Amino acid sequence: GESVGLHLPTLSVQEGDNSIINCAYSNSASDYFIWYKQESGKGPQFIIDIRSNMDKRQGQRVTVLLNKTVKHLSLQIAATQPGDSAVYFCAEIPNTGNQFYFGTGTSLTVIP
Amino acid sequence: DAGVTQSPTHLIKTRGQQVTLRCSPKSGHDTVSWYQQALGQGPQFIFQYYEEEERQRGNFPDRFSGHQFPNYSSELNVNALLLGDSALYLCASSWGDGTHTEAFFGQGTRLTVV
Numbered sequence: 001g002e003s004v005g006l007h008l009p010t011l012s013v014q015e016g017d018n019s020i021i022n023c024a025y026s027n028s029a030s031d032y033f034i035w036y037k038q039e040s041g042k043g044p045q046f047i048i049d050i051r052s053n054m055d056k057r058q059g060q061r062v063t064v065l066l067n068k069t070v071k072h073l074s075l076q077i078a079a080t081q082p083g084d085s086a087v088y089f090c091a092e093i094p095n096t097g098n099q100f101y102f103g104t105g106t107s108l109t110v111i112p
Numbered sequence: 113d114a115g116v117t118q119s120p121t122h123l124i125k126t127r128g129q130q131v132t133l134r135c136s137p138k139s140g141h142d143t144v145s146w147y148q149q150a151l152g153q154g155p156q157f158i159f160q161y162y163e164e165e166e167r168q169r170g171n172f173p174d175r176f177s178g179h180q181f182p183n184y185s186s187e188l189n190v191n192a193l194l195l196g197d198s199a200l201y202l203c204a205s206s207w208g209d210g211t212h213t214e215a216f217f218g219q220g221t222r223l224t225v226v
Binding site: 034036041042043044045046049089097098099100101102103104105 | 116143145147152153154155156157160167168170202204214215216217218219220
């Protein structure tokens with residue numbers, strides 16, 4: 001089966017600092033990746049996605065980096081705000097199917 | 113746009129009972145996937161429905177079954193409930209054959225089996 005893991009289960013940052021959340025994936029055939037944010041009591045919310053033909057993609061205050069050589073994905077959040085506090089999941093989608101494989105998640109806490 | 117809606121939001125069932133969870137996809141979406149999320153874990157894929165048929169299935173027993181209706185809404189049924197079935201059940205919808213497209217999640221149904 002697929003294995004998507006996160007390097008750090010928890011992360012605390014000061015408000016205004018930048019946050020980096022890392023994710024390792026195991027299937028080199030995966031060609032689509034998504035970062036989701038999940039707040040307590042809610043379903044996962046799409047943040048940003050990236051396809052395997054890209055190394056970097058930027059959104060509003062977020063950047064996703066993909067290193068296919070070492071099968072590593074990261075999410076960078078600029079100027080982290082208290083509203084960014086949540087659990088962040090990376091999801092891996094293999095080119096052989098449609099299911100998303102999620103990691104365990106990283107809990108981000110923003111300290112005011 | 114109401115987004116993905118799930119019902120009920122919370123449910124308590126007794127071991128051995130059967131449960132049905134419901135999902136209405138985001139407007140314009142025709143593919144529905146179901147996920148189980150245990151506490152402190154990431155969502156685990158149960159199955160996906162497209163054109164009223166189960167297209168792909170994860171590693172879940174036959175006690176888990178589903179259905180998709182002509183209006184694209186979907187149901188998840190779980191028979192012979194076990195304590196370990198207690199989890200947040202998430203529905204995700206997407207467009208087309210669902211291949212490599214963004215999926216939108218509902219708020220989930222919290223199932224507690226006692």
